[in-house]
Amino acid sequence: MTRADKAGLTVSLLALLTLYGYLWTGIGPANQVTVTAAGETRVFSLGHDQRIAVSGSRGESIIEIEQGRARFVTSPCSGKVCVHTGWLARAGDTAACVPNGVIVSLTGHGKQYDSINF
Amino acid sequence: MKIQTTRDDHLIAWLAALAITIHIAESALPSPLPGVKPGLANVITIIALLMFGWRTAVWVNLLRVVGGSLLIGSFLTPTFVLSLTGALASLIALGLATRVPGRGFSAIGYSLLAAQAHMAGQFAAAYWLFIPHAALLNLLPLLMTAALLFGLVSGRIAGTMLQRMTYRTALPPL
Numbered sequence: 001m002t003r004a005d006k007a008g009l010t011v012s013l014l015a016l017l018t019l020y021g022y023l024w025t026g027i028g029p030a031n032q033v034t035v036t037a038a039g040e041t042r043v044f045s046l047g048h049d050q051r052i053a054v055s056g057s058r059g060e061s062i063i064e065i066e067q068g069r070a071r072f073v074t075s076p077c078s079g080k081v082c083v084h085t086g087w088l089a090r091a092g093d094t095a096a097c098v099p100n101g102v103i104v105s106l107t108g109h110g111k112q113y114d115s116i117n118f
Numbered sequence: 119m120k121i122q123t124t125r126d127d128h129l130i131a132w133l134a135a136l137a138i139t140i141h142i143a144e145s146a147l148p149s150p151l152p153g154v155k156p157g158l159a160n161v162i163t164i165i166a167l168l169m170f171g172w173r174t175a176v177w178v179n180l181l182r183v184v185g186g187s188l189l190i191g192s193f194l195t196p197t198f199v200l201s202l203t204g205a206l207a208s209l210i211a212l213g214l215a216t217r218v219p220g221r222g223f224s225a226i227g228y229s230l231l232a233a234q235a236h237m238a239g240q241f242a243a244a245y246w247l248f249i250p251h252a253a254l255l256n257l258l259p260l261l262m263t264a265a266l267l268f269g270l271v272s273g274r275i276a277g278t279m280l281q282r283m284t285y286r287t288a289l290p291p292l
Contacts, residue, residue: 004218005227012234012266019259036251081152094253105253 030091030106033070035063037102046070046106056100063104075100130174134181137162141186151257153200153240154264157233157272159186163208164229164276169283172213179205196248200240207239208232225280229273230266237265 033044037054044052044065051073052063059076069089072082077099085095094105137159149155159182167175183205187193211231215223241261245254
């Protein structure tokens with residue numbers, strides 16, 4: 001390894017640690033579900049069990065809230081990545097149906113991040 | 119009409135064919151997370167860069183993205199856009215890295231930079247074009263960790279391959 005290689009590796013490792021520090025702190029128990037579809041964001045409590053129908057660009061996605069968890073039940077997409085993500089239980093957990101443009105994520109008390117940097 | 123081809127054209131075509139083969143073989147592998155894959159075609163880009171210079175690396179990498187996507191069937195799909203953005207980002211990073219004075223980078227350093235720039239470019243495109251949602255940022259540390267590890271692995275492979283090849287007798291740099 002040349003000196004430039006070592007410098008590159010060191011900078012990469014430091015940048016990676018900083019990323020974890022910024023993006024992966026403040027994860028705790030969740031109490032809300034944020035559902036984003038077609039640019040519109042709605043917030044639901046995780047407290048009462050319910051099924052929510054959300055209209056996306058391709059059709060209707062069904063999201064289920066049960067015992068403080070949330071999941072995609074069905075979605076009009078081919079891959080079903082969102083459904084296979086399974087139950088979301090912790091703040092920061094997220095499932096997205098990209099074809100239908102629906103994103104479900106759990107949030108805890110207050111803001112999840114102090115700041116987001118690029 | 120007969121198209122005149124130069125030796126450089128053949129060189130680039132051979133390297134691109136190798137890269138496309140690796141790219142397609144890899145696309146058959148299952149991925150633990152969307153966006154994570156070993157990126158072993160990176161090895162060919164790094165070898166092209168170190169043996170024949172940045173211009174050749176650009177040709178080989180872009181031909182890999184276009185040729186690979188045509189064969190897989192993802193040409194002009196979001197996957198292709200992400201792949202292209204990643205390739206452009208890594209080529210820019212490599213172009214800048216070749217300007218480092220002194221001994222500069224070796225295969226492993228170039229590969230590390232290329233892998234991380236590829237992932238960062240791809241992520242930025244995914245974020246701005248397809249899913250502009252803060253939740254996506256939770257994936258970023260994992261994706262960058264994968265890029266770092268796979269960058270080191272393919273850099274090691276490229277370095278070993280370069281050592282074993284007696285390329286000096288084969289062709290002068292372009």
